[in-house]
Amino acid sequence: MTQSIVSHRGSDAVPATVLGQGPARIPTGGKIRAGTKTLSRTAAENPQARAIYEQGVAAGQSFDQIEQALVTALPRIKTPLVPKNVPWFTVRGQDFSNPEIAQQILRAFGEDRGDGHRLYRFPVVFPSDHWQVVMPHELAAWGASEKRYWSEYSPDGRVRHCKTHAPVPFDDSGKRVIRVFGGRKTVARDANGGICDPEACPEYQQRQCNLSGRFLFFIPGIRSISAFELHTRSFYAMNAAIQKFETIGFLRGGRISGFLDSQRTPFYLSKKLVEVAHIDEQGRPARVPQWIIELEAPVDVTALLRDRDDDEAALVQAQLATQILSGPTVLAAEGDRVAAPGEPQDSAAPTSAHAGPRPQARDGRPSLEDLLSRALACGIDRQRYTAYANLRWARLEDQPAGAGAGLG
Incomplete structure (x- = not known):
């Protein structure tokens, strides 16, 4: 599972170790998905693809597992699954280190609104007072098996750089790979002088590089030492969440972590149908309805x-x-x-x-x-x-x- 950097409480220095000196990290032990995936038009016309998809869904497999099974069985179908925007969150056992947690979440907060027992709204508490930590995000371009390019800000927060993995080093003979301690190194990308400029980036213009973010949280009543994550690519959802975080932080003296008041009121994550504006291929403004993630803070402001x-x-x-x-x-x-x-x-x-x-x-x-x-x-x-x-x-x-x- 992925991890996120969090700040320490207090000012004690972190002791240096052979694995490096850095801030604490919160591990994540499960992923709740904002939508679902269905068969593409080409795959839906294939009886074998439909059978593999239905079997995987019934077995509670993740969409990554279902897609891998489709690619293996039907290599001629380049895009077997496509995302589908739905009003509920998808909770599947294979997306959690302990599959039983998925069932616990659905039993505790799931409801039936006519499409089966689904997760439409659930409570969350955040582990840090910094919204940049509980909602990390970046511009990233992915290859077939790994992230090729991604954005990072300079330490002063003024410049956004484009990063990539450093080339694999070889010894003097050029035949033997040098073992790299601590994982692959990262370097600034050569293009654009290492600056992340979406308007001048070919990957961004070809929709290969996109905004990607995730919420990191705990769910009250669900026992887990690891946090859970919810990914999103919606600029509107993340921008609206930032405004909620900053408002609550202002009212609570800079705090967004934990329960919101003495009544143990949590944040809630739900989905809302809104009309999202975008520019079409002809450069004309257009609006389309979409279900986007909404962060709720149902608390009495006067309290x-x-x-x-x-x-x-x-x-x-x-x-x-x-x-x-x-x-x-x-x-x-x-x-x-x-x-x-x-x-x-x-x-x-x-x-x-x-x-x-x-x-x-x-x-x-x-x-x-x-x-x-x-x-x-x-x-x-x-x-x-x-x-x-x-x-x-x-x-x-x-x-x-x-x-x-x-x-x-």
């Missing part, structure tokens, strides 16, 4: 905003608890001495000559200055408490003295 307020409240309450538990006398600003817990209030009389009496409470409610004085007694400066109160309730500085009702 996410309230969670951020509660974080601020926790900071203030933690400081107050620390002052109460520690018990020492706290010196307030302007020379005022504030009594520690258990100390008589008389000893907290003002010691500076210019310190006047506190404003009296109105109707039993604390005044604004009284609130700020109490915050100061707990070691919280005026600006910090005012910023917290403005965020939690209303602007204190816009209220008249004595308007602090409900804040104490």
Whole structure:
């Protein structure tokens, strides 16, 4: 299975080993497909091809396995299978390291909408807070058995390069291949100076190089230490997902990993029928209906905003608890001495000559200055408490003295 790079939490350096020094990787143990494959028109006219296809589908084989069986049995059919856009996701046992997981997913989240028991919508949680990690993507051109060219960005993210595998090295005699440690090396492609420029790329113009991406996630309730992946080639699906990731990250302080709120709300992946615009072979704009992957975040946005307020409240309450538990006398600003817990209030009389009496409470409610004085007694400066109160309730500085009702 393929792997994806993820960032470490914390700043500890990764120790160097003989296998290299690099970030941690999350292995994937299964693949959910966005669509399905059916027999091409030529293959559908062949009775043997139809029999092989139906047997493979009934046995739960992957489409790669079915296609390989068709190519072996009918080598004259160059393209036996073609992709088909459908409103459900395809989950097959042979696409998982443990085939039983496919059945677990279908039993837990599958439903029958008239086309059999299918997977139309399912919950997911992402393992990283960086959308580039949970949705890696690239421009790639594939050959018969391997990836020929692919795009990579420079470390500063400014230049997109076109990469390829380095030639296999030979020894001085030119007859013996040199063993390469750590796998084949990669180099910049000679064409276009190693720059990925789709408009000047013959492979891209001939539709041999295409955008390819995948979502990496865990499914709540499905026990697996390995993540699952869902591939897509839809620019619209990936672009819409990026917008959702960035919005949720903004509301959650940069976090998109894990559940979205205290109610354990996950993301959901489903499919939506939309009209996709494209340019036809004659250069004219056209629109065609397609089922594309949709990332859902069914969460109450106001709850996410309230969670951020509660974080601020926790900071203030933690400081107050620390002052109460520690018990020492706290010196307030302007020379005022504030009594520690258990100390008589008389000893907290003002010691500076210019310190006047506190404003009296109105109707039993604390005044604004009284609130700020109490915050100061707990070691919280005026600006910090005012910023917290403005965020939690209303602007204190816009209220008249004595308007602090409900804040104490």
